[in-house]
Amino acid sequence: MHLELKTDVTKSMADVWQGFNRDLFDRLSPPFPPVDVVRFDGCLKGDVVHLRLNFLVFRQDWVSQIVDQQTTEFEIYFVDQGTRLPFFLTYWHHRHRLLRNPSGGTCIIDDITFRTPFRLTDLLLYPVMWLLFAYRKPIYKRLFN
Template sequence: MKLILRTHVNRTFQQVWKGFDETLFRRLSPPFPPVRVVRFEGCRKGDTVELELDFLLFKQRWTSVITEQQSTNAEIFFIDEGVKLPFFLSYWQHRHRIIKDGEHAVIADEIEFRTPFLLTNFLFYPLLYAQFLYRKPIYRKIFS
């Protein structure tokens, strides 16, 4: 399944790119499930991000690797792909795009995911949408 959210911010796309760091990553984490950052190497090709999600009764590890990162005069993007996912996901690819929009930028979260079962893809879609919708006001506040 695919999920796309776009957020307009009042910074240049280069300024936004400079702000994509561990501090921003921690601020973007929603309240549930609580997330502990085990390892954050960055947003460049080859970097690894490892998380521990706490679902109160059990914990799940999530490890993603940045498989691509490119910059042009109009956009900067990087792609993280899940290599170790929680049991409820079987595939994860998240393209983070920072797009030039005049003197400002648009942050686009483009996610492709799969769960082990077709039906749960549809059940997880609104949950993941809400998790990423949570980011919009944070992006606007940080990059205003």
Template structure:
């Protein structure tokens, strides 16, 4: 099965280089949804080779999620970095997330481009709306942080 694709965008009224500078551990903590609660175990940053590791608490059990930053780039119109899962919760077989910060005049578009696979096709379909909600949750946080 080919990976499922999910894309969400949010426009904020801030220069894209300021938004880039704001993509840090503090923002990561603010973006964590209420469920499942997330315990950040490691946060190196968003440069190629950096790692981010967290523990998802599903109350009756916990799952570790570790990603490595496999690519990042900045030019005059865009900054992006890509995280890929190396240790994923049981419900994911693969994860690739491109975080794009795109200059749009005097404002910025923050775009999440995600490819994921579950261990079997039906679970991928079931995960899609849950992941969509998790990432839609970020939009008002982005607007508040980058106001």
């Protein structure tokens, strides 16, 4: 399944990139499931992010590796690829894109591809994933406007 959400903010691409840090990561975590950050290296190639999701009666680890990061005059992006995923996911590829807006500001894009064990659960999980990432939009606007 493919999911893409875009958020326009007024800060420059460089300023937004500077804000992609552990503090932002903590703010972007949704209220459920609660997330414990076991490890957060950053957003550069080779970095690792290890989360522990708390579903109250059980916990699941989610480990992603930053497999790519590029900076150009018009775009900064990094890609986190799931290497150890919760039971309900079999594949995770999240490209975080910052695009320079020609009229000023930056467009933040969460470009996500995920799979579950079954096509039906892909379809059922899609609205949940959409809500979890739509939750980020007002946070991005509040921090980067």
